[in-house]
Amino acid sequence: MLFDLDNTLTHRAxxxxxxxxxxxxxxxxxxxTVDPKSLFALISATDNGGYGRAGNPHPSIKASIAHRLHRELAWRSPPSEAALLDHWFHSFPTCAVLMPGALEILTELRKQNLPVAILSNxxxxxRQATVDALGLREFCVDVFSSDRLRLKKPDPATFRHVAExxxxxxxxxxxxxxxxxxxxxxxxxxxxxxxWLRGFHNWPEIHPMPISIDTLSQLTAWFRHRKN
Known part of the structure; x- marks a missing residue:
């Protein structure tokens, strides 16, 4: 079993x-002054569900977020852009929130002795810090990132390499x-x-729709039924 991380095992928003x-x-x-709702909107728009925005001039999503926080907030005593980047890098993984049903499905798969790995761009x-902050390490045989693999989803070679x-x-x-x-x-x-875990992206009409679920709990129920 391979799981994506953001908006699959964790809830990005x-x-x-x-x-x-x-x-x-x-x-x-x-x-x-700062409005928490406006701050959330600024970060969410820049983050775009962990995919960033097309034409992003910065080398990473976190760099874009740090740049906008530095430029657009009403600072009395502004930290450097590098300090804001460092804050996101070290703090955001510890703020990760589990997707509802994540522990349930991982526990069920472990009961059935089915190996689980995480594959995340x-x-x-x-990626590793997020997994550790959420206590997911014990459920996984490995955590693969595009950074580590030098391969990136959706390249088929990424999935084949991980399977190998x-x-x-x-x-x-x-x-x-x-x-x-x-x-x-x-x-x-x-x-x-x-x-496919629905709810975060629309399905492109050019592709036939696969098996899909609305919640991870539905996947747990399927595996329990399969076992019985």
Whole structure:
């Protein structure tokens, strides 16, 4: 079993809400004024569900967020852009919020002795820190990032390489993710089966829709039924 991380095992928007609270705790005394809802909207728009915006002039999403926070907030005593970047890098993983049903499905898969790995695009240190902050390490045989692999979803080579490292044939792997193209179609093009977690992206009409779920609890119920 392969799981995406953001908006699959974690809830990105709720994680940003928690980060906003941390940000205000650490920086509010240096701001003239700030509206938490506006701050959440600024970060969410820049983050775009963990995918960033097309044409982003910065090297990463976190760099874009740090730049906008530095330029657009009403600072009394502004920290450097580098300090804001460092704050996001070290604080955001600790603000991660589990997707409802995440522990339930991971616990069920462990009971059934089914190996689980996480496959996520992004910086390896932040991926690992998020997994550790949420206590997911004990459920996973490995945590793969595009940074570590030098391969990125939806490239089919990414999924095939991970399956090879795990010692599992691609056709015996199931990928669960929220993004139709990056997670689902990418996995299918590599010979894996895939389940789409609805609610975060629209399904592109050019592709036939796969098995889909609205919640991870539905996946847990399916595996329990399969066992029985």
């Amino acid at each position: 709720q994680s940003i809400e928690r980060y906003v609270a941390r940000f205000l705790q650490d920086f509010q005394s240096r701001l003239k 992004g910086n390896d240190l932040s 490292v795990l010692g599992i044939a691609p056709e015996a792997c199931l990928m669960v993710g929220d993004h139709p193209t990056v997670d689902v179609c990418g996995a299918q093009s590599a010979g894996l089966s895939a389940v």
